[in-house]
Amino acid sequence: MPYSKSDNSRLTRLFPIIGWLKTYTRQEFNSDLFAGIITAILLVPQGIAYAILAGLPPQLGLYASILPPVLYALLGTSRTLSVGPASIAAIMIAGALTAPEVAAMGNPVQSALILSAESGIILLLMAVLRMGGLVNFISHPVLTGFTSGASLLIIGNQLPHLFGLKTPSCGVDAACYGHYFSGFVPAALLIGLTALSLLIFFGKPLVAMLKNIGMQASLITAISKCGPLLTIIVTTLAVDYFDLTGHVTVVGQVPSGFPALNLDFSPIEKWYILLPYSGFITLIAYVESVAIAKVTANFRGEKIIPNQELIALGIANLTAAISGGMPVAGGFSRTMVNFSAGARTQMAMLIAAGILALAVIFFSPWFENIPKAALAAIILVAIIPLVKLSDIVHTWRYDRGDGIAEAATLLGVLLYGIEEGITLGIMLTLVSHLRKASHPHIAVVGRIPGTGHYRNIKRHNVETWPRLLLLRVDENITFANINYIEEFIKSELRRQPDIRHIILIFTSVSDIDSTALEVLENLNHSLQASKITLHISEAKGPVLDKLEKTDFLRQLKPGKVFFHTEDAVRELS
Structure with missing residues (x-):
């Protein structure tokens, strides 16, 4: 059979890369x-840092930054999204791996691969069920x-590494902390602060200096x-030059090359235990x-297709599993770097993945003596902008229900x-939504002279x-709010006993469900x-x-249905 345009269209929908490659220019x-x-420069330190943040060997972050972005580039609808290890996902992976029932089974690398799979x-099941709107x-x-909340957890997790300390386990024992802080390593603190200073300098201060001398954007x-x-290079050279490997915690051996593609993720009972954690991570x-x-x-007027993103991210995570990588997602800092550096298509990520593979x-x-204090500094600089406590105040002022949900989510994550x-945040949002739906805005209206x-x-x-009495109901009328509407009408009638005609203005009503209709019928009989x-x-x-x-x-008769409210007022007043 000849190849049809519809076949080509379906192929382009499944592989969006075909669409932009047709018009790709030099x-x-x-x-x-x-x-x-530029993005490849960021992939090495972030891949290692986020793997360590997740409690995994560094190579799992590097492997997750090579093949998964390639598969996303073929299937994804975003032209600039950088897929790979992500900070929030990393802390969730760490939570899963340290859960008692998971830790008891051992082999965290195998657990991470199962999480990826x-x-x-x-994600692919969600795509089949057309759940992109989720x-x-x-x-x-x-x-x-x-x-x-998750960013604050990450900051708390990384500060000990910055100071050369182990993760504290003192709880509320104040005396324990005195002994704990006496164990910090001055060399690690110096390296951490040096890394932090370099990263901060390479942010707004350096950009401002370069702009002042007229350098191109x-x-x-x-x-x-x-x-x-540069931070990784400087701090690693310092560890080598001053022979600090016995004093400062370093990354350790990173295997060269790639692992063999592997589909063996037994035992099966581990899959059941990890499934709830995978659900949240996903x-x-x-x-x-x-x-x-x-x-x-x-920014560029492009379109993201959520259901196709499910397919692209699903295949990317499966690829991470079989290629020895941790679960992947779109990374905010990498994506913004990729976008700011001028990426036009996913070709940029294909190039970055190729460089990282080399x-x-x-x-x-060369990665073995990278100090973890420097990696902690990189994570901190990437994470701190994600902490938006002032956002809660702004949200509260605009909508108290949303403000409560935001604050409760943050506190729930921390506590x-x-x-x-x-889960708490989603439940509170649904409760707030149901409360609003059950208490619609109803206005008693009159005519502007x-x-x-x-x-x-x-x-x-x-x-x-x-x-x-003219009433405008500013919501669909459903089982959730009909009793409120009925009580509102009865309350107005008690307040205005001389009323003989009620006009319900339905300009904002797009649906009336069967329960609401039954209540309206009973209300009409009562009014008559x-x-x-x-x-x-x-x-x-x-x-x-x-x-x-x-x-x-x-049943409404002698009541009428009016096309305009003005017609009703002229006839009934």
């Missing part, structure tokens, strides 16, 4: 080449609260993003990846754990009529017994279509 390649080199399978079920305040980006790699990785992808896509093959021995914190416009009597100077007539105005077509299939409009 100028775009030059931009991608530059961005790829399960994450990939879950990203909309975690509100921005909850995600911000979670990110801030592309060169400024290239130089400023070399901070992490949820957060997907939501954050799509959120980051949308940020850069919006580094893993030929230069792995109870990552999974418990995000000299016009046909009807507005809230509490906000505007309007005309009203002693025997006429009290010699009060119920009317409807400005109902949408779909609402009228549903009502016409019932007896409600017949």
Whole structure:
């Protein structure tokens, strides 16, 4: 059979790379080449740092930064998202690996590979079930609260490494801390502070200096993003030169080359134990990846297809599992570096992955003496901007329900754990949403003098009529809010006993469910017994279509359905 355009379209939807390769230009390649080199500079220290943050050997972070981004480049809809080890996912992986039931089974590397495989399978199942819209079920305040809480956990986890200390286990024993702090290593502290100073200098101070001397923006980006790699080089040379390997904790041996592709992730009982952790890691990785992808896509008017992202991230995680890597997601700092460096397409990440592959093959021995204090500094500089405590105040001022959810998520993550914190935040968001849905805004309205416009009597100077009550319901009418609406009407009637006509204005009503319709029918009978007539105005077509299939409009008589509220007022007043 001949190859059809529909086949080509389906192939392009599955492999978005085909679409942009058709129009790929030399100028775009030059931009991608530059961005790829800059991003590769960041991949080495971040890959190692996030693997160690997760409690894994450094090579798992490096392996996760090579093949998974390549597969995402083939399947993903974002042209600039950098997929690989991510800070928030790393701390969640660490939480999973240190859980008593998981730790008791030993072999954390095998557990990490199972987490990668399960994450990939879950993402692909979600794609089959067309669950790309799941990203909309975690509100921005909850995600911000979670990110801030997880970032604070990471900061607390990395500060001991910065000072050359072990992770504290003193609890509330004050005397224990005196002994704990006496064990810090001055050399590690010096290396950590040196790394921190270099990274801070390569941020805003260096950028400002280079701008003042009139350097080109592309060169400024290239130089400023070399901070992490230069920090690693300087601190590693210091460890070698001063022979500090016996005093400072270093990365240790990193195998050269790549592991053999492997599909053996037994024992099966470990899969069951790790499944809940994989579910949470998958949820957060997907939501954050799509959120980051949308940020850069919006800058250029590009479109992100959530369901295709499920496929791309699912395949990327499965690839991480079989190639010996930890679970992957879109990384915020890497993506912004990639975007700022001028990346036009995923070719930049293909180039970055290729450079990293060469580094893993030929230069792995150079990674052995990288001090963990320097890696802690890199993580801290990348994580601190993600802590947005002031965001809670702004959210609270705008919407108290969202503010409570954001604050509770942050505190839940800090006090109870990552999974418990995000679950608490999602539950509070749903409770807040249900409360709003069950208490819709209902306005008693009147006419602005000299016009046909009807507005809230509490906000505007309007005309009203002693025997006429106009109510605007600003929400769909459902089982969740019909009782509230009924009580609101009865309350107004008690306040205004002379009312003889009620007009329900349905400008904001798009649906009335069966439960709400039954209550409206009973309310209409009750009003008719009290010699009060119920009317409807400005109902949408779909609402009228549903009502016409019932007896409600017949039961409404002598009440009427008015096209305009003004028509109702003229006739009834």
